[in-house]
Amino acid sequence: MESPATQNVLIVGVGGQGVLLASDILGTVCLGRGYQVKKSEVHGMAKRGGVVYSHVRYGTQVLSPTIEPGTSDVLLAFEPAEALRWSKYVKPTGTVIVNTQKRIPPAACQDRRPDALTRYPRGIEQALRSQIEDVRRFDAETLAFELGDLRMCNTVLLGALSRVCEFSAEEWLAAIEKSVKPRTAELNRRAFLAGRSVEFPCAEEPQAEELVFEKREAARDEAPFIEIRQNWCKGCEICVRVCPQNCLVMNGSKLAEVAKAETCIRCMLCEWLCPDLAVSVH
């Protein structure tokens, strides 16, 4: 039987942030206590900023390596949107620790206009707070940068994690020293202590950003407009075939027609490749 006191920690982020090293360090800390530890992780998506996660479970006896939704005690998120993505894994009484620096994925930047809005999720903080009691947001990346190396971000986050786990600072530091290269050991130590000394809630980020989002969102709603001059169109089908978003279709009279302008990313291909100059994307 699995011990009822088994702890679940879910560590998530995007490729290159050091999620896996952080979970290894947590594992080493647990082993030092004589606990059983099981880990299950996905990597490989790492190169292009893909999703990386690591389930860590520890206790006197651990059977399954994966955390079930709604049962994680702690979610350590290296990235806000990832925190949102994985939030349903956390118990309502659990803790979420979030690095507030965003990594906006390419898929959210498809709109080509100069002032375009990204499709990065908004209202993450409210969403997290409505689901989970203890939400701890702070800018771990800037803290790491100020310490002298952005790459220390994962150790800073471990410092924050150490405040909600049962292990002492010494146990953590010993595990960190074992896991990192000797020449970065001192820096990692300072990064850990910096993260550990952050008090929550820390000073809130300005809300201005959300306001700008709202304003631009409004502008976007009125904007997408693809005009097809049907009396110029000769039905060659080029625009329909080149549109990467399938916004256009051929209608019953074999002329091009707009099917869904809302997904248009303004790549301009339809306008530029229409041989009859029949398309304008405004």
Place this chain on the structure above:
Amino acid sequence: MLDIQKYLRLEMFPHMLCPGCGHGIVLGALLRAIHSLKLSQDEVVVVSGIGCSSRLSGYVDFDTLHTTHGRPLAFATGIKMARPELTVIVITGDGDGLSIGGNHLIHAARRNVGLTCLLLNNEIYGMTGGQAAPTTPLGKISTTGPTGPFETPFDSCRLVEAAGASFVARGITYEPATLEKLIVAAIQNPGFSFLEIISDCPEFFGRFNRMGNPADQILAQKQNVVDAKTAATLPPERLKGKMLTGILHHEPRPEYAASYQESIAQMGAQAR
């Protein structure tokens, strides 16, 4: 956003080109290039010869000249000599520019006359019904070559470079943004700029050679070309049967009309 309609003779639209004809795409790219160079409509002259591509001059609201078969470069040279300050753009086709007009082409290149020559190559004679052109690739069907020609086609870029043009480039209609940039670079070069544009003729070339509908045909273009910069890094066997695109040659040298003005000034000074 740019509305290119202001450069069009709207009463002439829709234009007479067949559905899916690549020449219309070149027209759009040319207008966007002129717009980005901030040239006024009175500073630009568009000259063309005879053929489907040469019809384009009729649709644009600049000063335009639709001339005789194969002779647009001769007319354009005259314009440049008389009004060197104008931007003179020649639109010609592979039939117009390389067969009947081939001689004018090599001499305009040799003299380095300050013209921008866009040669729209659809590899066939479109307007007269699909006869083989000097650019029809070996084995491609036309009305005068029902089993495909056995003549080697011209590589017009190499021809014109050898004849002395100071700017030589090749683009394809499937890459309209690159095409626009190439046209801008061609116009900015003060001497003779030659830009071959691979364009589609779905009506004849595509139909005879079973290339599917116009969309199939334009989507297939990429298979036949390699960017010149990429090509430099590839082994020769990967380049077999491929055309190079991008700027192929750029070596500025004295422009003809300017040299002519200089020589007149010199002679005047000597006479005094």
